Amino acid sequence: MPTTEPAGRPDGLPPALAGCRDAEDWFAALRVAYDPRVLDVGRLHVLRLFGRELEAIDRSDPVAVRNALERAYRALVEAGPLEHRLFKVLADRAPGQFVPVEQVLIEGGEA
Numbered sequence: 676m677p678t679t680e681p682a683g684r685p686d687g688l689p690p691a692l693a694g695c696r697d698a699e700d701w702f703a704a705l706r707v708a709y710d711p712r713v714l715d716v717g718r719l720h721v722l723r724l725f726g727r728e729l730e731a732i733d734r735s736d737p738v739a740v741r742n743a744l745e746r747a748y749r750a751l752v753e754a755g756p757l758e759h760r761l762f763k764v765l766a767d768r769a770p771g772q773f774v775p776v777e778q779v780l781i782e783g784g785e786a
């Protein structure tokens with residue numbers, strides 16, 4: 676006899692999360708509190724951290740998914756985006772690296 680439960684998502688997440696498109700959708704669907712000012716600045720970082728958290732859990736478990744989002748958000752709040760260096764542009768740059776304006780070349784090769 677066929678089941679009447681909705682089919683799972685291809686990514687293994689609970690079907691109730693099917694409509695999530697942006698960071699606010701994920702936070703609302705999973706009922707995770709957040710500061711909109713933090714999310715405005717760090718949404719890509721939170722979502723990247725969340726994606727990494729999802730790799731290590733049972734994605735079909737809504738509680739585990741919620742906890743993963745909470746951990747990702749808390750990691751961003753506690754350390755900030757520069758500490759995580761999740762994106763190539765940040766990862767390639769040494770922490771505290773400073774380039775004096777005198778060393779910046781202007782088109783044509785002159786400082």
